[in-house]
Amino acid sequence: MKSTKKLLSKSVIAGLATVLMPLGLQAAADEAQKMHILYEENCASCHGSDHGGFLAPALNSETLKGRSPTALRSIIMTGSFDTLMPPFYGRLSDDDIRSLVKHLQSTAKLANPAWTIDDIKASIKVYVKDESTLPAKPTYEIDNMDNIIGVAARGKYGRGSGSKAVFINSVSHKQIGEIATGTAAHIIDYNPVNPRWAYVKNDTAEIFKVDLYSMQIVRSVKTGFNGPGQGVSRDGKYIMAGSYVPHNAVILDADTLEPLKTFALEGIDPDGKMVTSDSGMVIGTPFADIFAIALENAGQVWVVDLKDDFPITKITDVGRHLHDAFLTHGGSKLMVASYDDSIVAAIDLKDRKIIKKLEAGCVPHVGGGAAVEVDGRTLGFGTNFGDCDKMVVSVWDLDKMEVVKQVPVAGGTESPAAHANAPYVAVDIISKDRRARTVQLIDKKTLEVVKTLDVGGHAYFPEYSADGKFLYVSAGYSGDEVVVYDSTTLEKVASIAMESPAGIFSHGRVKYMTRGLSPDEMKGAK
Amino acid sequence: MRLIAFSGALMLGLLSAQSINAASIYAGQARAAAVCSQCHGIKTPSADAPFPPLAGRDFAYLKSALEQYRDKTRKSEIMNAIAGSLSDNDISNVAAYYAGLKP
Numbered sequence A: 001m002k003s004t005k006k007l008l009s010k011s012v013i014a015g016l017a018t019v020l021m022p023l024g025l026q027a028a029a030d031e032a033q034k035m036h037i038l039y040e041e042n043c044a045s046c047h048g049s050d051h052g053g054f055l056a057p058a059l060n061s062e063t064l065k066g067r068s069p070t071a072l073r074s075i076i077m078t079g080s081f082d083t084l085m086p087p088f089y090g091r092l093s094d095d096d097i098r099s100l101v102k103h104l105q106s107t108a109k110l111a112n113p114a115w116t117i118d119d120i121k122a123s124i125k126v127y128v129k130d131e132s133t134l135p136a137k138p139t140y141e142i143d144n145m146d147n148i149i150g151v152a153a154r155g156k157y158g159r160g161s162g163s164k165a166v167f168i169n170s171v172s173h174k175q176i177g178e179i180a181t182g183t184a185a186h187i188i189d190y191n192p193v194n195p196r197w198a199y200v201k202n203d204t205a206e207i208f209k210v211d212l213y214s215m216q217i218v219r220s221v222k223t224g225f226n227g228p229g230q231g232v233s234r235d236g237k238y239i240m241a242g243s244y245v246p247h248n249a250v251i252l253d254a255d256t257l258e259p260l261k262t263f264a265l266e267g268i269d270p271d272g273k274m275v276t277s278d279s280g281m282v283i284g285t286p287f288a289d290i291f292a293i294a295l296e297n298a299g300q301v302w303v304v305d306l307k308d309d310f311p312i313t314k315i316t317d318v319g320r321h322l323h324d325a326f327l328t329h330g331g332s333k334l335m336v337a338s339y340d341d342s343i344v345a346a347i348d349l350k351d352r353k354i355i356k357k358l359e360a361g362c363v364p365h366v367g368g369g370a371a372v373e374v375d376g377r378t379l380g381f382g383t384n385f386g387d388c389d390k391m392v393v394s395v396w397d398l399d400k401m402e403v404v405k406q407v408p409v410a411g412g413t414e415s416p417a418a419h420a421n422a423p424y425v426a427v428d429i430i431s432k433d434r435r436a437r438t439v440q441l442i443d444k445k446t447l448e449v450v451k452t453l454d455v456g457g458h459a460y461f462p463e464y465s466a467d468g469k470f471l472y473v474s475a476g477y478s479g480d481e482v483v484v485y486d487s488t489t490l491e492k493v494a495s496i497a498m499e500s501p502a503g504i505f506s507h508g509r510v511k512y513m514t515r516g517l518s519p520d521e522m523k524g525a526k
Numbered sequence B: 001m002r003l004i005a006f007s008g009a010l011m012l013g014l015l016s017a018q019s020i021n022a023a024s025i026y027a028g029q030a031r032a033a034a035v036c037s038q039c040h041g042i043k044t045p046s047a048d049a050p051f052p053p054l055a056g057r058d059f060a061y062l063k064s065a066l067e068q069y070r071d072k073t074r075k076s077e078i079m080n081a082i083a084g085s086l087s088d089n090d091i092s093n094v095a096a097y098y099a100g101l102k103p
Helices: A002-020 A023-042 A069-078 A094-106 A117-122 B002-016 B018-040 B059-071 B077-083 B088-100
Strands: A148-153 A164-169 A174-180 A185-190 A197-202 A206-211 A216-222 A230-232 A238-242 A248-253 A259-264 A266-268 A274-276 A279-285 A288-295 A300-305 A312-315 A322-328 A333-338 A343-348 A353-359 A371-374 A377-382 A392-397 A402-408 A413-417 A424-429 A438-443 A449-454 A458-464 A470-476 A481-486 A492-497 A501-506
Touching (some): A023 A094, A069 A094, A069 B077, A117 A216, A117 A259, A148 A185, A148 A197, A185 A230, A197 A230, A230 A288, A238 A288, A322 A377, A333 A377, A424 A470, A481 A501, B059 B077, B059 B088
Parallel strands (some): A279 A322
Antiparallel strands (some): A148 A164, A148 A501, A164 A174, A197 A206, A230 A238, A238 A248, A248 A259, A266 A274, A288 A300, A300 A312, A322 A333, A333 A343, A343 A353, A377 A392, A413 A424, A424 A438, A438 A449, A470 A501
């Protein structure tokens, strides 16, 4: 009803405008509206629906000031090599591309658009009304649901028929199912209690509740405009999602996807300024009935108790520009990356305070995190991107919370993978040249790089199968395949074709919390 | 028939002068991965893309098409721009690489 009213009033205004505006102005307004729609439908999922950037740079009058329109037009036509930017030649007309460049160079970053709890509620789509009609067990051969590996396939254009979540049996390395996600799938989480449910978040902040037994979407909800943050509570009852646009987070009922509470993300940053904030990582932990969420710009970590009205404990001054995190010690400790301070902050989720800030190396991006037990010590591996003299992966002793070693690697890295049964910690080199094709392997014991795999494409997001026997790597961008290696011999054993694969998420993660820790680590967590 | 004879000759060439041809296919791969695959993909272009697949296409066809695009005897705003910077060697390498791929 409300949206009809909005639409009506919009068309009334448009009608009035037609009457009142001189012809030229009307044409200009129509053109702007057309370009706005073109932008939203082709560019916004990566560049931000507010023109403020997301996976890709911000495109607005400020950031594009002084840039040559011809150069911008040719980037749009051919795409940008060695990035995710696809070629729009043949998809957009030359006139549209020219107008779009003009539009981008004359449009300021938009104000944070509202997406309220009512909008979230109204966005729920139900694909399977009666879940009791779903099969009681998987409709395909699989020994253990933990053997499922989910891959976020972006699709070349970040949207369209190539954008899906693909599920693979990591014993046979065969695809067992896929679901279309409209725009690029980004994050896949699994329900820690009921193995049938997966939650896939895409680049336009829609969350799909997926029935892994029948490989179909059961429900979906749009939680915002973009932002990758998503976590599932240890009891499997709640999902928390955080957005970049708008500066919001929401707790959903994991069963119905109904929004239960929204949170405006704002606070005083470490420099004393009150800011509204993007949502960084959102994480549920086996340690307690809580969510932790990082406020990127406010430099705070909020701990939300899953009771009553979801009260918040705010941990402030964690760092400047927080991003991702991983858990250790039964999920009672959280390691949060702070881009601008080049530190990873260790947070005690029990006492809800900062334990220590550890040196990261460059710009820390811990990805899904990696921690391994070696000779009685729990070691954490911290990947770094950015532009520093020496590119390293930091190794921390997570018991003593101190730096053990900084392992030199070939370039920037953004995602480590480890497994209790695998001898190596894999890190993806993401530097923008031939190195991006490679993944390096660090020996757990010697803490030195022992091998470089030439995977192809833009190789990233390594992940071990739940049994640790196989290493999965996305040959992303134009590589268009997921490559599987034997984790000990490092021989290539399989390839699974899909368009621009990115994040890889093993169902085994629900069992070992952070990749590399043995499931025994979880037993201590209660 | 001529096609078969031709690919036979190419295969023979590959076998007899292994190191040179291995290097050129490798160079072709590097160039293709960096430039061509952006639109045409390695094995297939995107399901949503308006670009033709190249994997497994005839070597001579790929070579002549690239030469024509480079020399602007075949018009395409985008291909004229992209092929414009390719040397004869580049063209042979890329054509050999794509011709040898299984689609």
